Amino acid sequence: MSGDRHPLFMPVIVLGGLLFGFGLAYSGMARPEVVLSFLELTDLGLLFVMGGAVAVASPVFFLATRSGRSAPLTGARYVRRLKTLDRNVLVGGAVFGVGWGISGICPGAGYASLGIGNYPMLWGIAGMFIGAYGQGYVRSMLGADTPESTTAD
Template sequence: MSHSRRLLFVSTIVIGGLSFGFGLGYSGMARPEVVLSFLQLWDLGLLFVMGGAIAVAAPVFFLASRTGRRAPLTGRVYARRLKSMDRNVLIGGAIFGVGWGLSGICPGAAYASVGIGNYPMVWGIAGMFVGAYGQGVIRSLSASPDGAGAPTAE
């Protein structure tokens, strides 16, 4: 990747992250108490925030995946990646849900939460890194010597 293309790629990621974080902060979804209220079905505001995001993003993904064109920054073909429902998806989803319920915030919003002054959330973010690293270690240990044992991440 050329230097100018890499700069454009990184700039796009930073702008996307800034808008994502600002949107989470502005909507109040970076506050764990708001997210916990949603999980307890007391405040369904998160549902409307997610619905608004889907309404903006879904048409773009729908159209982009049918053009046969390549992404301007990565050069990859736009395509849908489907993951089959298997044991790893169910167990991983359940563990993710427990972590979401205990911390009161999902991973993306955890970063935004630090941005609005919720500094104890740094411990939760550190826990996410340790958990992801631990999962990687377990997966590599359970892989067969020829590399065909454990499924790979998509």
């Protein structure tokens, strides 16, 4: 599939990631203490940041998936990807939530935090990689990597 992509595909992805990271850094959400203050309900600024993102993204996703058009750089049709609410989704969400609550970081904010010079964040990012590798290893040992379980996102 990557051979069919437009030459600007990767530069646009990088630009989008940089814009996302800049937004996280500018809003203060790349600082774990801000996220932890939100989770302690003492600073609800993150609620407004997330609300703004939802207000912008929701209409775009709604209109794009109903337009019948294709993405300009990949040619792939805009479609909704549905994921059933199963045990893996619930366990993954719980693990993510607990990790976010303990550390105050998620992957996007972790990388953005590196961009603002918070280099001790490398420990948290290393923990995310170790956890992701461990999850993949355990699933492969349990034989959970069947074609049906790997096709849905």
